[in-house]
Amino acid sequence: MQPNGDGRADDARGAHGAPDASDASDAHGTRGARAAAAADDAPAAGDGAAAAGDPATDGAARGPDGFLVLRPGGAVVLVGAVALLLAGILAHLGMVFLHVAPPNALSRQHGKAIDGWIYPEFEQNWKLFAPNPLQQNVSVHVRVETRDDSGALRRGAWVNLTAFDAENIRGNLVPSHTAQNELRRAWDFFTNSHDSENRPTGTRGELAEAYLKRIAMLRLTERRGVDAREVVRVQLRSATTPVQPPPWSGEQVDDTTRHRTLPWWPVTEADVPGAGR
Template sequence: MVALAVVAVAVCAHIGLVFLHVAPSNTLTKQHGDVVDEWVFPEFEQNWKLFAPNPLQQNVSVQVRAEVSTAGGEIRTTGWYDLSAEDGRAIDGNPLPSHTQQNELRRAWDFFVASHDSDDRPVGLRGTLSETYLRRIALLRLDRDGAAGPGGVVERVQYRSRTTNVEPPPWSGEKVSDRPIVRELPWWSVSAENRGASAGQAEREGGAA
């Protein structure tokens, strides 16, 4: 009987707290939000706003370029590498897209946008983490693309995003601008610790392929 009561209470409490976690902000969560967070985080965190309230209606193309010091001692700026387009090509015709192709860059960029203000200044710990993360992704991907060339070293990287509206369906008669919105981030220098592991990673992956 005691066991039954304990389990019944635990079940109701858990379902109630998870419900409050996924529900919109309301009277109860305003008063007791900390209790909900205390229970739900870290392991019961969830987000089921799948394509809701509205599905994303823009293609965000994340691109990166680098400043490379060449073997000859000069500084060279590479062209833009469209990393999202690379992902898109990897996903095209692929029945089992990898998380590295579908989520890695896409979510890293979302993370960056969510943890930065409109002037690209980092907000809190997550802001700085996301910058380091993007730096490391840039190095990994530039290395795979052979951007630095033989003997070259990537010294700085720069990101930009081009956001293009998905053309509305032809039957809707709606018009949206087809001009992309470009957001260009400042140049970031790349420290040795950003570089270290990801270069090794690329070598291994290359060897395995």
């Protein structure tokens, strides 16, 4: 096309022909900026997906310094758990204090609840304000009388029931409270409900006698193979020996064993192990 005199051909070429160099440069620059922005956004999206799937961040969010920060709900749960733990510790310490403290209004009013919490897991034989640890070994012995074929009574030898219990728990790292304390508590029950002449001091005296007698019969049946149906009478005694002090103390203690012998008790059918089954 030839240019005319007024330059219309050049105007037409600029409007309908190929773009000039400046237009091409602007187009390429715009596309490059968009591509760069998309490239920058891609890692951020990937990081968000990874964070959403990270189990370590469940219930927490990352703070500006990169450390995990508990969300309000998680913080409430944590504070509640700590509060419950502290409340339990304080309640336990309060129960123990009331148990070992001298009698007072609270311990008298809530005595059953305190004993129910302390026994048997936290039992001890001393008081905080008047310590008197056990300084003697107490063993319980038993002997029986049986009737032979001729009808005559035969008296057996003394048997150390406490030695059976000691042998049963020896080498056991976690012996049960029953294995450790059943016989000992039965003897304490008897001595606390009887006077020095072995006479009951209250309504629980007969119960203590029956309880101690049946434990003795159970031990003899299980450990000595005694036929409880042949036993006519049973007798128990305690053997108390003071514990010797350590050599460095310089204290002298009489180590003579003292016995407390109970009267003979008749054995009834109710005292035979398994009779109530």
